[in-house]
Amino acid sequence: MKVWPYAMVSLLVYWSASSLALDLNWRVSLSLKRFEQVRDAFLNIIGRTTSDPGLFNRAGRLQKLQPTISESTPFPCRTEGFRSTPRPVSVHRLRPGDIDVVGALGDSLTAGNGAAASSLVHVYTENRGISWSIGGQGTWREFLTLPNMLKEFNPQLVGYSLKDSLSHHRASQFNTGEAGAMSNDLPYMAGQLIKRIRSDPRVDLKNDWKLITLMMGSNDFCVDICYVDAKTTPERHRRNLIKTLDILRKALPRTLVQIVISPNLNAILKQFKGLRPLCQLTHGFECPCLFGLAHQNRQREFYELIRLWQQAEFKAASDPRYQETEDFAVVAQPFTYDLKFPVRRDINGNNVTDFTYLSEDCFHFSQKGYSRAVTALWNNMMEPVGMKNTNWGPEFQHFKCPSETSPYIFTNKNS
Secondary structure, three states, rough: OOHHHHHHHHHHHHHHHHHHHOHOOOOOHHHHHHHHHHHHHHHHOOOOOOOOOEEEHHHHHHOOOOOOOOOOOOOOOOOOOOOOOOOOOOOOOHHHEEEEEEEEEEEEHHHOOOOOOOOOOHHEEEOOOOEEEEOOOOOOOOOHHHHHHHHHHHHOOOOOOEEEEEHHHHHOOOOOOOOOOEEEEEHHHHHHHHHHHHHOOOOOOOOOEEEEEEEOHHHHHHHHOOOOOOOHHHHHHHHHHHHHHHHHHHOOOEEEEEEEOOOHHHHHHHHOOOOOOHHHHHHHHHHHHHHHHHHHHHHHHHHHHHHHHHHHHHHOOOOOHOOOOOOOEEEEEEOOOOOOOEEEEOOOOOEEEOHHHEEEOOOOHHHHHHHHHHHHHHHOOOOOOOOOOOOOOOOOOOOOOOOOOOOOOOOOOOO
């Protein structure tokens, strides 16, 4: 079978399927039940890639997965003594083991789209169980995720996604990320997350400490900034964040929210070397504002705009209203601020982007990429504000661990 006809069919199937989730307001035009049925049908046709041994092993052969860590290798941090007794009364004295509940807000990077994909069409599958910030499938030895690390400190942790699933599936748990979501969807997502947490009998709303991870911006950069008043976009994003944080603060006591700074896609994607023709095509579909010919004369403007967007996130995280209480705080995690992708040598000895860290569309992360992101996120959590790394390093090579002298997750107040 010719490669290009297959590639075009895969692209069209993937694009038509993923477009169903491009805008949460799309649900208005269909009943919620019908909307969910259509999404379920696509998922059943395309397949659940982490539960299908054939598909999962194929992703492994493509080097899209982290290496499995043997049982003889110990967890990189000492876990004893890093759950407080009694529970802390201040968000600024949280040890990793004090986290009882995890949740997440975001887009397809949070939903886990394509993390275990071995073909373009499988990018539609939401591998939520292995999502970097909220997946809890397996253990850190197979899937390095933030919950799988936290489970080593507190095995009773709840809220993490369990397996491949869509946002309306029970296995999604407290992951309200949606493919195609944008900044103005955050308040709605916060409301959905609150409903799930408050209705879950495992959660002691008043006493359990909650960690919510938020990252949002890629779809705003890719499909929105070229069609709206770009100058006001960063401030609108800041207001969306403030509205979202206010909703969470009012409804969820004992909560730490971490805002992962949006990566500057204009700087990252444009620096890729050795990009496959198929990925060049998918970039044009997925990110027309940054790759469409009609907008190439505005790329410098967009680069600066995304930098202002990042600054708006720092401002929201440092807003004084979220530093005044002992049971709610917000902190920015900036490992994505100056994120640069790793390179490798090709068969000709040239440096090219290491696309094993990306899914088959060369846009979303692979599970291997998630393991690298989690390593950096964990280290950010253990670094004081003002001294946090703004790039990521190799996965598994270096973990910053809580210690007797620095036992707490760093916030603006305890840094």
